[in-house]
Amino acid sequence: MSRDTPKSTGALIAQLVDGLEPVRPLRLSSGLGFALAGLGVTVATVALLFGIRPDVIAGHFDPVFLLATGLFLLLGLSSAVTVIVMSRPRVGSDHGGWVWAAAMAALLPAAAAIIGIGRGASAFSATAAEHGLDCLTMGSAFAILTFAVLVWWLRRGAPTSPERAGLLTGVAAGSFGIFAFSFHCVYSDIVHIGLWHSAVVVVSAAVGRIAVPQLIRW
């Protein structure tokens, strides 16, 4: 064995018993509380640093904004809950609920592609790309807090599917990040939201899938 353990299993058990300290079981509610607190801090940071879009402050919500932010919030919540559940090992657990939220959120880029193709080149102009890159950058930056909270939680736990946990950490962080930044972004255009806001989730998911497993293996 690579670790410093006695050769006899009996001796190991004696050593483990000797080192026993009382522990508090990981609670799902605590994990969710930390994730939501991270989301709250992220939204507050967006509001303080960049301000909230005027129509939201005035209470005149754009339907596309409402639908898109709602979908990102749901995707973030379902993924974050799944990550938190995954921190406690259990044979036979089903961690597939987030897939439905992801399928619903995937309607945004699908709709953006359909509308964008219909509009032609103007939908993909340099100016539109510049605004889009701003959202991609800022949304990804605001994903960091949720990312850190979930990785910290997974390190406390014992995830038995590190790759999937990493992917979902990225999905949750990206969804929360772009959800928060949507309160500042003034564009309610489906092409902008469907392509660039969704890209935040995709990029974050890729980073999570690649980087997180190494951080949470136990």
Next chain:
Amino acid sequence: MKADEPSLARLMAMAQAGDKQAYAALLGECQHWLRSYFGRRVAPSQLDDLVQETLLALHHKLATWDPARAFLPWLAAIARYRWVDHLRRIYRADETELVDELMGVDEEPAIAARISLERLFAKLPDAQVRAIELVKIEGLSVSEASRACGQSESLIKVNIHRGLKKLTAMIEKA
């Protein structure tokens, strides 16, 4: 006498509260359960190491058991994770290292892994098993394997990819 699920859950709850006597009894029962679990999956020479590694993991992750849930599914998930990790460690080496292992003085890890793999290979199509055996175990290049078994080079690559993917899924669901 084998402890039943409610008894194990009760011992675990007491262990989480810091009861050393209950913890000693629990670890003793876990050791028996783990020996039985791993006994069907790894070579006898690997058994002690894997049982000890899993007991250590259990000790470090005590807080991840939820007192409201059953104990054995939790223990089984930890055991499966350690087993997969054990197999990964043996097979993490690239082709060259694997060949060195097979040719080296200490062949025990490769033989042990081989015993585990035989059981999994039985569930794969023959073409995929052959491709994995030739390239990943015997260390042939893709073109050499192609000549040896009559599959085209691209088919060898596809069969290795699909076979390894199925093996991974089987291990994770086991």
